[in-house]
Amino acid sequence: MTERQPLLLQSDASDYEGSRGGPARPARSSPPDNTLVNVHSEDSIAVHAAASGSGSGDDDQAALDKASYNPTLHRTLEHPTSNSETLVHLLKGNIGTGILAMPDAFKNAGLYVGLFGTLIMGAICTHCMHMLVNCSHELCRRLQQPALDFSDVAYCSFETGPLGLRRYSLLARRIVTTFLFITQIGFCCVYFLFVALNIKDVMDHYFKIDVHIYLLIMLMPMIVLNLVRNLKYLTPVSLIAAILTVAGLAITFSYMLHDLPDVHTVKPIASWATLPLYFGTAIYAFEGIGVVLPLENNMRTPDDFGGTTGVLNTGMVVVACLYTSVGFFGYLKYGEDVKGSITLNLPQGDGLSQLVRLTMAVAIFLSYTLQFYVPVNIVEPFVRSHFDTTRAKDLAATILRTVLVTFTFLLATCIPNLGSIISLVGAVSSSALALIAPPIIEIITYYHVGYGRYNWMLWKDFLILIFGLCGFVFGTWASLAQILNDRTH
Numbered sequence: 001m002t003e004r005q006p007l008l009l010q011s012d013a014s015d016y017e018g019s020r021g022g023p024a025r026p027a028r029s030s031p032p033d034n035t036l037v038n039v040h041s042e043d044s045i046a047v048h049a050a051a052s053g054s055g056s057g058d059d060d061q062a063a064l065d066k067a068s069y070n071p072t073l074h075r076t077l078e079h080p081t082s083n084s085e086t087l088v089h090l091l092k093g094n095i096g097t098g099i100l101a102m103p104d105a106f107k108n109a110g111l112y113v114g115l116f117g118t119l120i121m122g123a124i125c126t127h128c129m130h131m132l133v134n135c136s137h138e139l140c141r142r143l144q145q146p147a148l149d150f151s152d153v154a155y156c157s158f159e160t161g162p163l164g165l166r167r168y169s170l171l172a173r174r175i176v177t178t179f180l181f182i183t184q185i186g187f188c189c190v191y192f193l194f195v196a197l198n199i200k201d202v203m204d205h206y207f208k209i210d211v212h213i214y215l216l217i218m219l220m221p222m223i224v225l226n227l228v229r230n231l232k233y234l235t236p237v238s239l240i241a242a243i244l245t246v247a248g249l250a251i252t253f254s255y256m257l258h259d260l261p262d263v264h265t266v267k268p269i270a271s272w273a274t275l276p277l278y279f280g281t282a283i284y285a286f287e288g289i290g291v292v293l294p295l296e297n298n299m300r301t302p303d304d305f306g307g308t309t310g311v312l313n314t315g316m317v318v319v320a321c322l323y324t325s326v327g328f329f330g331y332l333k334y335g336e337d338v339k340g341s342i343t344l345n346l347p348q349g350d351g352l353s354q355l356v357r358l359t360m361a362v363a364i365f366l367s368y369t370l371q372f373y374v375p376v377n378i379v380e381p382f383v384r385s386h387f388d389t390t391r392a393k394d395l396a397a398t399i400l401r402t403v404l405v406t407f408t409f410l411l412a413t414c415i416p417n418l419g420s421i422i423s424l425v426g427a428v429s430s431s432a433l434a435l436i437a438p439p440i441i442e443i444i445t446y447y448h449v450g451y452g453r454y455n456w457m458l459w460k461d462f463l464i465l466i467f468g469l470c471g472f473v474f475g476t477w478a479s480l481a482q483i484l485n486d487r488t489h
Contacts, residue, residue: 001445027035031475066174072302073325075147080300083311089295090288090315094240097187097194097364097422099249100286100341101332102323104419105285107338110269115326118282122320124464125286128438131313131461132289133296133305135445148432149299150290151176151384161444163333177378179432184374185408186425191368192218193421194341198361201344215413223405225396226372237366239440244363247426248343252358256329256348266335276478277423279471284426285323289434340418368458376401420483427475435468 081089106114136148139156148156154176158169196214204210270278292312296305305311330342339345343360346353383400384393415421439461445450451457 004419030186051309066177066433069141069144071137071144071177073308075297075302077298077300081295081298082300086295086299086305086311086314089313090291091318093295093451094286094288094315094319095292095436096196096245096279097341098287098426099189099323099326100194100252100343100360101419101422101463102285102327102344103338103345104422105278105281106327106331107336108274108281110267111263111328111331112268113270113275114278114331115324116134117278118324118327119320121279121286122252122316122323123283124467125283125289125434126313126316126320128434129289129292129316129465130306131438132292133312135441136293138445138449147293148412149293149297150180153293154437157441157445161447161485165444172328176433176437179429179437181375181378183287183290183425183429184371186421186429187371188368188405189373189411189415190418190422190425191364192222192408193418195361195365195368197341197418198343201348202357205348205354212413215409219381219406219409221410222365222368223402226369226376229397238370239368241366244359244366248356248360248363251352251359252342252346253326253329255353255356256326256342258331260329260332262334263332266332266403273478274445276427276471276474277482280423280425280431280475280479281419282323282426283430283434283471283475284422286319287426287430287434289438316460330380340420340422372401372405376404379404379421396461415483417483420479423449423475424479424483426473427479431468431472431475435464436472439465439468 102309103120105118109117132150132153135157136153139160140146140148141155142160145155153172155169155173158165158172160166171221192215193211196211196218200209200211201215296302296312299311307313326342329339329346334342334345336343341360343357346356348354380397380400383396387393387396412421415424443458445460446457
């Protein structure tokens with residue numbers, strides 16, 4: 001899928017629906033724009049977890065079985081993905097509107113703080129992805145399950161962790177699912193506003209209309225497009241969006257690299273007050289952790305995913321270099337005048353720049369449906385469970401989709417500053433998923449195993465957790481302050 005799609009989890013839907021006792025299903029892979037499913041029923045996981053925590057005369061044999069269990073050998077994959085296909089999906093899952101906001105992030109950090117900060121942020125986020133994959137493998141061996149998704153890993157880590165925390169396993173699962181929902185709703189709001197602002201920037205050359213009018217004009221087509229329930233029919237839409245995005249980025253780069261000013265024309269270090277805004281935007285851009293487990297679970301050779309030169313490191317190095325270069329050259333080119341999306345800084349009267357804005361607007365408009373599929377896939381089963389007939393279920397699902405699209409429209413209307421909403425989404429939900437959840441999960445997962453010599457793993461996780469919590473608190477505070485300040489002026 002396009003940007004950072006967590007590719008959810010029918011299991012999350014069943015969790016909200018309150019279903020219990022379904023048989024465990026094998027992991028499956030599917031075409032790029034289908035939901036990657038590797039789910040197990042909550043009961044099947046709980047049974048394994050209970051068995052792992054109970055004492056018996058067969059403890060030694062059980063331990064031996066768990067040690068020799070290789071989850072990758074027990075996955076049933078209809079269409080396993082190759083290393084190159086997984087790399088492409090990883091890049092698509094990490095590159096989207098966030099890359100266009102990186103020059104604005106550099107403005108809030110300063111040229112050199114942004115340069116090194118983005119590379120460090122990329123390294124930390126990549127390490128957290130590795131942490132999540134390693135915890136998934138450890139829990140799969142422990143529970144003898146072929147594959148787990150993000151919320152499953154959170155659930156199982158608590159369920160097999162310290163006795164005092166096992167009562168919170170279901171809560172951990174729901175918190176992760178909730179943040180995934182919030183993240184995707186936030187992305188939808190960003191997409192709505194991004195399209196409206198870029199169209200407005202093109203049309204202002206001919207006549208000026210308020211951005212809220214463009215948002216209102218987009219509402220009905222967006223609702224109609226999102227009534228499509230089968231992702232199979234959205235595959236051509238995703239392909240067109242990907243082609244338009246690549247073309248738009250290439251042309252944008254040509255504008256940024258033309259007649260670059262001297263590095264002394266911009267601030268090397270920004271003020272402490274704006275640094276939390278940089279954090280929110282940067283972590284928004286790097287928040288691709290939701291796609292990691294679905295991609296690894298559906299690989300033909302999952303052992304190639306990790307490692308120093310594995311698919312994950314290769315893809316994230318490319319992502320970090322792209323984000324750093326767009327942020328560095330975009331801020332250097334436009335300085336303090338840089339906007340929430342670099343496309344809004346392109347020359348207004350130039351025909352090619354107008355084409356870039358329209359191209360990116362169409363690409364993001366089409367990508368909205370894929371981002372929207374995730375939150376609606378979480379809530380829709382819960383809504384359907386309250387109705388008996390198929391006709392009533394379908395009608396309720398249609399109303400739900402209309403309400404959710406309208407909700408993202410209203411949020412985009414209330415926050416007209418694109419940079420502020422990107423920073424807020426990143427600080428609130430992206431930091432929770434990318435920097436806060438992985439160290440907590442790793443600490444609980446390896447509680448019975450140990451944290452290595454001098455408890456180095458524990459100290460490392462605490463440092464990442466403190467970093468994520470600081471970014472969460474200060475980033476949210478700074479983003480909300482900027483949004484309120486914009487609305488009072």
